[in-house]
Amino acid sequence: MIELSNVSKTYGSGADAVHALRDVDLHIPEGSIHGVIGLSGAGKSTLIRCVNLLERPTGGSVTVNGQEMTRLDGQALNRARHRIGMIFQHFNLLTTRNVFDNVALPLELMGHNRASIKQRVLPLLKLVGLDDKVQQFPAQLSGGQKQRVAIARALASEPAVLLCDEATSALDPQTTGSILELLRDINRTLGITILLITHEMEVVKSICHRVGLISDGRLVEEAEVGDFFTAP
Ligand code: ADP
Ligand code: ADP
Numbered sequence: 001m002i003e004l005s006n007v008s009k010t011y012g013s014g015a016d017a018v019h020a021l022r023d024v025d026l027h028i029p030e031g032s033i034h035g036v037i038g039l040s041g042a043g044k045s046t047l048i049r050c051v052n053l054l055e056r057p058t059g060g061s062v063t064v065n066g067q068e069m070t071r072l073d074g075q076a077l078n079r080a081r082h083r084i085g086m087i088f089q090h091f092n093l094l095t096t097r098n099v100f101d102n103v104a105l106p107l108e109l110m111g112h113n114r115a116s117i118k119q120r121v122l123p124l125l126k127l128v129g130l131d132d133k134v135q136q137f138p139a140q141l142s143g144g145q146k147q148r149v150a151i152a153r154a155l156a157s158e159p160a161v162l163l164c165d166e167a168t169s170a171l172d173p174q175t176t177g178s179i180l181e182l183l184r185d186i187n188r189t190l191g192i193t194i195l196l197i198t199h200e201m202e203v204v205k206s207i208c209h210r211v212g213l214i215s216d217g218r219l220v221e222e223a224e225v226g227d228f229f230t231a232p
Contacts (some may be wrong), residue, residue: 001028001029001030001031001032001064001065001160001161001193002026002027002028002034002051002063002064002161002193002195003026003027003028003061003062003063003064004024004025004026004027004047004050004051004060004061004062004063005025005060005061005062005063006023006024006025006059006060006061007021007023007024007025007026007047007050007057007059007060007061007062008021008022008023008024008057008058008059008060008217009021009043009046009050009055009057009058009217010058019217020043020046020217021043021046021047021050021057021217022216022217022218023060023218024047024060024214024217024218024219025219026047026212026219026222028193028195028210029193030160030191030193031187031191031192031193032193032194032209032210033183033184033187033193033194033196033207033208033209034193034194034195034196034208034209034210034211034212035196035197035198035203035204035207035208035210035211035212035225036048036195036196036197036198036211036212036213036214036219037197037198037199037200037201037204037211037212037213037214038197038199038213038214038215039199039215040199042214042215042216042217043214043216043217044166044197044198044199044214045165045166045197046217047197047214048086048163048164048165048195048197049165050062051064051069051084051161051163051195052064052069052081052084052086052163053069053070053072053077053081054086056070057070064080064083064084064161065080065083065084065160065161067080082106082110082157082158082159083157083158083159083160083161084159084160084161084162084163085154085155085157085159085161085162085163085192086154086162086163086164086165087147087150087151087154087162087163087164087165087167088150088165088166088167089165089166089167089169089170090170091138091143091146091147091149091150091170092150093138093146093149093150093153094138095137095138095139096137097137097138098134098135098136098137099125099130099133099134099135099136099137099138099141099149100121100125100134100135102138102149102150102153103121103124103125103149103152103153103156104117104121104156105153105156106153106156106157107120107121107156107157110157120156121152121156122134124152124155124156125152127152127155127186128148128149128151128152128182129148129182130145130148130149130152133145133149142175143170143171143172143175144171144175144178144179147167147168147171147175147179148179148182151179151182151183151186155186155190155192159192160192160193161192161193161194161195162183162186162192162193162194162195163194163195163196164183164194164195164196164197164198165196165197166197166198166199167179167183167196167198168180168198168200168203169198169199169200173202176200176202176203177206180203180206180207183196183207184207187207194207196208201229204225204228205225205229208225209224209225210222210223210224210225211223211225211228213228
């Protein structure tokens with residue numbers, strides 16, 4: 001489902017080169033929730049952005065939903081990205097669009113008509129528990145509600161994979177819990193494979209099946225979540 005093989009990413013060159021990823025191998029089976037944890041600067045963000053090619057790896061291969069992503073560009077890359085949703089720490093909503101129109105955006109870009117957009121957006125807003133906020137603007141919402149909008153938007157194009165980039169890091173512990181519960185529901189009921197990166201141990205403990213530790217660009221440990229946190 002998500003397969004990284006020998007992936008490296010170097011920013012800059014010569015004396016300024018930063019080796020953000022070094023020979024990363026990662027296999028995430030369909031339907032699982034996989035966490036990658038690490039300190040600031042370890043390479044987490046680079047790693048997750050290499051999955052949908054927001055960053056192009058300098059070496060290695062990235063296969064998602066059976067497609068070798070690094071071979072794609074233009075329209076083919078766009079189409080592959082529709083099958084990969086992403087959510088962010090700061091939600092990245094459009095402030096000038098209301099909740100409905102934020103979730104509708106990917107469908108508009110894909111050329112859906114208004115009726116089919118409505119048919120898709122309203123059930124998604126119900127799924128994330130915001131069917132009573134359709135007309136609100138992002139500024140009128142709490143952090144947790146904003147992340148719910150972002151999740152609905154990420155699901156609009158019916159992705160098989162959801163990438164979560166520090167998705168709960170801007171939220172208080174209680175709201176974090178409710179967003180993680182929603183992600184777990186989405187994984188269970190829709191079968192969507194989830195890759196999440198975080199610096200928060202608790203996040204990984206509470207929803208991940210497997211977890212890897214990234215340090216200085218290398219995935220240095222990987223295990224079932226139960227084994228990972230068991231004291232030696
Ligand atoms: P994390 O998400 O774990 O904090 P990042 O992937 O953001 O780690 O960063 C890994 C390393 O790559 C860091 O040393 C960071 O400074 C560097 N880096 C990240 N993005 C860029 C960039 N666009 N240009 C140059 N260096 C970068
Ligand atoms: P279909 O995919 O058969 O056309 P719908 O799009 O009407 O069915 O989805 C049925 C319900 O399941 C909706 O409430 C929708 O929110 C949810 N759903 C189904 N597939 C997905 C998906 N890939 N991502 C997000 N939500 C989905």
